[in-house]
Amino acid sequence: MNIRTMPVVAVLAFAASCSAFAADSIKIGVSGPYTGGSSPMGASMRDGVRLAAAEINAKGGILGRKIELVERDDQAQNDRGVQVAQELINKEHVVATVGYINTGVSLASQRFYEEARIPVINNVSTGSLVTKQFLPPEFPDNYIFRNAANDTIQSAMIVREAIDVNKYTKVAILADSTNYGQLGREDLEKALAAKNIKPVAVEKFNVKDVDMTAQLLKAKEAGAQAILTYAIGPELAQIANGMEKLGWKVPMIGSWTLSMANFIDNAGKNGEGARMPQTFIQEPNTPKRKAFIAAYQQAYNPPNGRIPSPVSAAQGYDSMYILAAAIKQAGDTDGVKIRQALENLQEKVDGVVTTYDHPYTHDDHEAITMNMVVMGQVKDGHVVYANAADKANAVREKASGKAKK
Template sequence: MKQYLLALLLAAAGVAGAQEDTIRIGVIGPFSGQSSVDMGESIKGGARVFAEEANQLSMLLGKKIVLVEKDDQAKPDVGVARSKELIEQEKVVAVVGFANYGVLAQAAPLFQNARIPLIVSASAGGDITRQQKLAPGTPNYIFRLVGRDALQTRAMFKDLVDRHKYKKIAILHDTSPYGEAGRQNALDDLKQRQMNPVAVEAFKVGDTDMSEQLARAQQAGAEAIAMYGLAAEGAMVMKSLARMNWKVPVVATWTASQRSFLELGGSAVEGTRMAVTYIENELGGVSHEFSRNYQRINNTRFIPSGVAAAQTYDALRLLYMALTLCNCSKSEELQKALERIDQPSQSTVIARFNHPFSATNHEAITAEMVVMGEIRKGKIVYAYKDEEQAAQAARRAR
């Protein structure tokens, strides 16, 4: 028995020693689960690109960066359990990830109460960085680097109304919290423009035929459709349109940029436009380099969700800058350092972040960072030349 207890103590000491020699960062998302796995795999994949690059450069504070990956399965109860593991057992200094707002909303308070910085890198819903009811002077530990829903909607209707002058727009959304929030964002945007949708139609997660909803929108005279839903159901909307032979412009959120949308929709999704923060670039630069590294490190031919991967990578790059700035590996000091980043980021993919966070604003993505992508010949490309040229100019300025 004494030998057994001694072995346990030595093992525990070994683990503690290993943890002292590392900076442990949590990475959490839906690595399994039918509806969100594209995002989850890309969160994990983008994080692995960062970890390899960071550890090849040099050891930060004399320590190696170690990613601690947790699968929330897109389920709130599982997400809460995995979050507690990161906090209580894994002793991480910070966390990135989350793709589903329903999971995030329940897990975020755990990190706030534990005083561990969380940078949300894929969940676009809600006002999560302001959601916590904090006493005056209490530090906010919830950050986000995501093209959030309100910014996506702004880009979508800038495209539909300002650029293309459509006046009769139908809103199509799923009945998940994500879809319902999108519907409300669309209604709010149209109201500000003193416009009303000609139709508002809903479908359930798991539905495969949306012909009835689309027929009502067509009968109402819709000239274009604003779509809010997960990738799989979005693809079913496009296939329903193809069966109806109704060629109507469809503008969607970033979920339409995911690999499952392209694969499930096939030729039916051609021409779909979507609001995104990242588009793979084959012509060189940081975007192309990131894409190549992602494919090599993760042993794949494509990124399931380029947006989720790039946002996670950039979130970790900013976290690295904060670690360097404070020369620390303590969570509370790291929170302050994230708010104090005031040097332009050089290695980020989405944009060159100058002052991404402050004490009063924990949202790193701004409206000008959201662009319109379009599916052409089965690939996501820039929908408009002016946005592509602006992105290229920004890359050349680095």
């Protein structure tokens, strides 16, 4: 059975039976927000992980053992994430965890995995600090990995789109007050400073705020030609809708979260044209992507066929396959051996985002490089390629000293 033919019942049966697996199953944690404003990202990531795990189990599992996913809702709350991490490590005895959507939750929680020497693959969380918390000499080995485009990459792409491509000279930054928003704001300001540009306004807001009038008025009065954003879907929609209320419309260019369904749906026509970096756009432009999209739609039947957060789903799926390859290579479920295998992965992993060829080394735990990321654009309620050339050249391998840019 493969991703092209796997019936929906296989995924649903897998999800329902995880807790019933025998003691010799391989337990893997899946931590993310499955409720609340971040849930489109969390649920899509989880569902991508489920698809991959179901496929792997259908082919015999890993080392002759079935994967058992231990899923926990961290509710996008730092303290809840800490509780979940401790439970997965100490009670469930997971051999590794995939997930983390929110940068703050990741930074608060993953220290427990570092202490326990159990690997984590961050498959959505993008804060630039995420993979840099535990570096030498204080920490000889780092157990934190990622297969998402970090905010250093994204902020540079956002600024390039605004300044180099569109020639704007006056931009405002609107970012939420979370770790994600404020670390992203810092990255944006650094990227702008590298081009000798200072934002004309820098404003923040809280999660669940519904009125952005004050922040938008400051940006408007400062003559902003574009709004650069770091936030998640619901609040991003309030920015777009707030501009409509003010009768003022300038482009929104922001982090990848402008692709979330709860931005696109809540903003409606006001979100049209918003641009953001993407590792994956829901287009069947390769056989692997076509199969993945079809399998996701068959298993979960999303409204209008649109994955709530395509990036999260694809990266979740890929993270499971990367981890499975490492466990297979290690020949063991010991955390140290899995980390060592991840850092010297011999087998190429055919993922949805890319083919992962030695994605990590001991000193580089980032699988995604800038050349692999494209700009997306909201059009008619979907995210499409902002540039036609990117659609034709959709899959790019990790950049190295000799890699193509």
